[in-house]
Amino acid sequence: MLEADVEVDRRDFTVRAALTVAPGERLALFGPSGAGKTTILEMIAGLVRPRRGLILLGGRVLTSTDRPVTVIPPWRRRVGLLRQDPGLFPHLSVRANLLYGRQGSDAEAASELTELARVLGIDELLRSMPARLSGGQAHRVALGRLLLSHCDALLLDEPYTGLDASLSRTLTDLVVSLVAERAVPSILVAHELAEAQAFADRLAVLDSGEVLQTGEPGAVVLSPATRRVAELVGYTSFVPLPASPGQPGAAVAAIHPDRVVAGRRPERGLVLDGMVTSCRPAGALWEVTVMTGAATVTGRFPEPVASRRELVFTAIDPPVFGSDGASVARQPVSADRDTRWVRWTGVG
Amino acid sequence: MAASPTVTVTPPAPEGGRPGGAAVPRGLRYANRSLAITGTAIIWVALLGPVIALLTHLSWHSIKTSLSSPGAFEPLILSVESGAVTLGVLVLLGTPLAWALARGTLPFPRVWEAGVLATLLLPPLVIGLLLVFMVGPFTPIGHLLSGLNLSATDTFLALVIAQVYESAPYYILGAQAAFSGVDPRLEQQAALLGDPPRRVFRRVTVPLAAPGLAMALAISWARAMGAFGAVVIIAYHPTALPLQIWTTLQETGLPSALPFALVLLVVALPLPLAAYIWSARARSRRRG
Numbered sequence: 214m215l216e217a218d219v220e221v222d223r224r225d226f227t228v229r230a231a232l233t234v235a236p237g238e239r240l241a242l243f244g245p246s247g248a249g250k251t252t253i254l255e256m257i258a259g260l261v262r263p264r265r266g267l268i269l270l271g272g273r274v275l276t277s278t279d280r281p282v283t284v285i286p287p288w289r290r291r292v293g294l295l296r297q298d299p300g301l302f303p304h305l306s307v308r309a310n311l312l313y314g315r316q317g318s319d320a321e322a323a324s325e326l327t328e329l330a331r332v333l334g335i336d337e338l339l340r341s342m343p344a345r346l347s348g349g350q351a352h353r354v355a356l357g358r359l360l361l362s363h364c365d366a367l368l369l370d371e372p373y374t375g376l377d378a379s380l381s382r383t384l385t386d387l388v389v390s391l392v393a394e395r396a397v398p399s400i401l402v403a404h405e406l407a408e409a410q411a412f413a414d415r416l417a418v419l420d421s422g423e424v425l426q427t428g429e430p431g432a433v434v435l436s437p438a439t440r441r442v443a444e445l446v447g448y449t450s451f452v453p454l455p456a457s458p459g460q461p462g463a464a465v466a467a468i469h470p471d472r473v474v475a476g477r478r479p480e481r482g483l484v485l486d487g488m489v490t491s492c493r494p495a496g497a498l499w500e501v502t503v504m505t506g507a508a509t510v511t512g513r514f515p516e517p518v519a520s521r522r523e524l525v526f527t528a529i530d531p532p533v534f535g536s537d538g539a540s541v542a543r544q545p546v547s548a549d550r551d552t553r554w555v556r557w558t559g560v561g
Numbered sequence: 562m563a564a565s566p567t568v569t570v571t572p573p574a575p576e577g578g579r580p581g582g583a584a585v586p587r588g589l590r591y592a593n594r595s596l597a598i599t600g601t602a603i604i605w606v607a608l609l610g611p612v613i614a615l616l617t618h619l620s621w622h623s624i625k626t627s628l629s630s631p632g633a634f635e636p637l638i639l640s641v642e643s644g645a646v647t648l649g650v651l652v653l654l655g656t657p658l659a660w661a662l663a664r665g666t667l668p669f670p671r672v673w674e675a676g677v678l679a680t681l682l683l684p685p686l687v688i689g690l691l692l693v694f695m696v697g698p699f700t701p702i703g704h705l706l707s708g709l710n711l712s713a714t715d716t717f718l719a720l721v722i723a724q725v726y727e728s729a730p731y732y733i734l735g736a737q738a739a740f741s742g743v744d745p746r747l748e749q750q751a752a753l754l755g756d757p758p759r760r761v762f763r764r765v766t767v768p769l770a771a772p773g774l775a776m777a778l779a780i781s782w783a784r785a786m787g788a789f790g791a792v793v794i795i796a797y798h799p800t801a802l803p804l805q806i807w808t809t810l811q812e813t814g815l816p817s818a819l820p821f822a823l824v825l826l827v828v829a830l831p832l833p834l835a836a837y838i839w840s841a842r843a844r845s846r847r848r849g
Contacts, residue, residue: 258753287752288761300750303847304768313764314754344848362754 215366215398219256219266219276228252228422234366234398236271239389241401241413241430244445249422250402254368257400258294259287270398271365293364295372299355301343307354308339314362326361333357333387349380356384360391367392367399374408385411406434406446418442434469435530440538443467450510452485454533464541466531470500473512478527485510486525492518615826619819627809627820636805637824640786643717643801647724647785648778651732659736660766664745681730685790688726692795696722715798723791728781735780739773740766772840779836786829802828 218231228249234240242250255261257268259275262284268276275290277283301310311330315322330336333353343351352372359367369388373381389412392399403409409416410430417427418437425445426438437443440451448467466483477484487505494500498513503524510528518524535541627633661667662674680688696702696713706713713719743766751761767774789803797804802825810818 260749286757287749288755288757290753291755292753294750294753296746298746300744300746302747302751302765302769304843313751314756316755342846344846358754 214269214271215257215400216269217253217257217266219253219263219268221252221256221261221263221266223249223252223422226422230419230422230424232400232417232424234400236398237393237396238415239392239399239401239413240415240417241403241409242417242419243403243406243409244419246404248404248419250404250419251370252422253419254294254370254400254402257366258292258368259285259290291363291365292368293359293362293366294368294370295355295359296370297372297374299343299348299351299372301346301351301354301358303343305343306339307335307341307343307346310343310354311339311357311361313358314364322361326357329357329360332391348376349384352376352384353387356388356391360395365397367397369399369401369412371402371404371408374403374405381408382411388412410434418445420445435532436540437467437532438540440465440467440534443532443534447471448532450508451534452483452505452508452510452528452531463536464533466528466533468510468512468528468531470511470513472529472531473514473526474529475514475516475524475526477525482527482529483531484525484527486523489518489520489522489524492520612826615819615822618816619823623816624820624823627817628824636800636802636821637828639717639720639799640802640825641828643720643724644782644785646721647728648782650721650725651729651781652778655729655733656736659733660740662733662737663740663743677730677733680726681734685727685788686794687790689723689791689794692722692726692791696795714795716796717799719796720792720799720801723794723796724785724788726791727788728784731784732777732781735777736770736774739770739777742773743769772843775836775840776833779833782832783829786825 214236215234216232220227220229222228226249230249230253232240232253242253244250252261256263256266256276257270263276263278265278266276267274267279270290270292273285274283275285275292301307302313305313308326311326312322327336330339333356335350335353335357338346338350338354343354346354355372367388373384376384385408388399401409401412403412413430415427416430416433418425418433420441426433426442428436433442434446437446437448446469448469450468450470451465452468454464454466468483468485474481485503485505487503487510489501490504490509491502492499494517495513498515499517500511500513501518501524503510503512503526512526512528514526533541658673658677662670662677667673683691693714694700696706696719698707698712698714703713706718711718713722747769748761748765751765752758756764787803788801789807792801793804793807800808802821806818806821806825809821
């Protein structure tokens with residue numbers, strides 16, 4: 214069990230986080246660049262000292278700013294940190310790199326090394342020097358080195374960002390299976406949602422040093438707690454809803470470009486229409502910008518749409534936020550499912 | 562598919578239009594290239610010229626007569642011994658300073674650096690003069706030394722002191738550069754893998770800085786071997802190799818001094834050359 218309740222001052226804001234990660238659990242800290250995600254990992258690793266905080270790992274106190282004040286140095290924490298740069302020692306062979314953090318009997322280490330190298334697919338490379346490895350191979354060695362050192366917690370600081378998508382996915386899956394096998398708590402930092410979701414079984418959304426929401430990776434995206442969380446997880450358009458008896462004031466519905474379907478489907482969400490202003494390919498989909506009456510909405514559709522035509526589409530079950538930015542209950546569901554969402558008509 | 566208003570079409574680049582490089586005529590490019598090679602060759606030959614001159618002006622006969630005189634090798638032995646002691650002092654005292662400078666752990670780092678640079682910028686002759694005022698027999702340090710039955714004028718100790726002053730900045734600045742080249746994140750990684758700072762230094766920092774450290778050590782060895790300016794003032798006796806060349810030149814002339822110059826080169830150069838070859842190989846191994 215890894216528990217961290219820490220506070221540290223950065224230039225523009227204070228990073229505050231209270232996290233608990235169970236053995237074998239995979240937590241992803243997701244947030245924009247500069248949100249303080251890496252700082253949290255560095256505090257747990259002992260590289261940054263919190264202004265106030267308590268960090269416990271498997272019952273051991275790693276950092277405590279309360280009496281008795283405790284700061285265990287990084288080399289006695291048994292916390293593994295994996296960064297984007299694999300950080301292999303260039304003067305040591307792959308084998309020596311793998312065994313670098315290994316303490317204990319040689320025979321046991323050798324058999325564990327052989328087994329792990331086979332799992333990681335690097336058993337042919339043990340005599341090579343790091344400079345000869347490809348990026349993916351170097352990351353496999355870095356992961357193996359951490360696992361052989363028997364660390365009690367695994368911290369991953371966007372290790373696979375910048376690798377090509379399939380390689381990144383393969384490596385992430387490898388980490389996930391090895392973390393599960395060894396039952397160590399692990400935290401991944403990511404600024405790409407898909408990367409965080411591929412790894413985590415719990416997602417914490419972080420912005421300007423504050424944890425805004427924690428939950429299951431899917432649930433956080435479907436029900437963001439605030440408008441800011443919605444923006445961070447990819448909602449790009451915010452459509453004002455007409456005032457209704459239950460909701461005076463300016464409530465907005467958040468539209469995720471990937472959560473739209475063409476056509477009028479009032480039973481599934483908010484029906485919108487408007488004029489198509491642009492349509493461009495985005496991967497295998499077409500990204501369409503539509504001017505509705507009150508807002509410009511972007512959606513991705515499987516079919517291209519002609520510009521300057523009217524388009525009717527439905528945003529599936531969009532979250533709604535009040536004027537204070539907090540999530541509010543969606544429009545009251547009436548007996549007739551069709552009236553669940555008011556239809557917002559733009560200039561057509 | 563409908564044309565989108567945001568799509569812009571970039572016109573194709575004109576034929577052969579490489580950015581920046583483009584329209585230099587072939588002839589001019591050759592002229593440029595040959596000019597560069599000629600210039601490089603001239604400076605290379607000019608720099609090596611003295612060595613070539615030395616080798617062409619030596620004869621076996623003069624080498625034999627110069628080196629067979631009684632006590633001819635004493636200055637050589639003295640130089641090697643004092644050079645070794647100098648290197649030991651530099652490694653012991655200079656390495657921590659170089660490391661602290663590289664990692665910026667000292668308060669007012671520029672001041673410390675300026676101190677090291679001062680010894681580099683002062684002419685050795687001036688250093689020698691000033692050393693007399695610092696460690697001479699009538700100074701506090703001189704008194705202290707004589708209390709220990711030591712003296713820093715015209716002794717082995719004086720020779721080492723002069724050599725240290727002449728070679729220290731080369732070692733410290735070279736070692737600083739070598740340590741600066743070590744990625745602190747690798748040291749951090751080693752620490753996270755369980756190594757306390759000393760072991761990180763031994764297992765990661767030093768091996769990674771080794772090529773640069775070897776070069777710095779080799780250069781300061783060559784400097785110490787050739788130290789003359791400060792030595793001639795505070796350590797005229799016992800006679801080290803450079804001084805022997807000087808006195809031989811004064812007393813019996815150029816031809817009999819040349820063999821000692823050869824000896825000096827033979828002693829001073831192998832270590833730097835070996836260090837150069839070794840560090841080049843170590844670097845290329847790491848680059849893969």
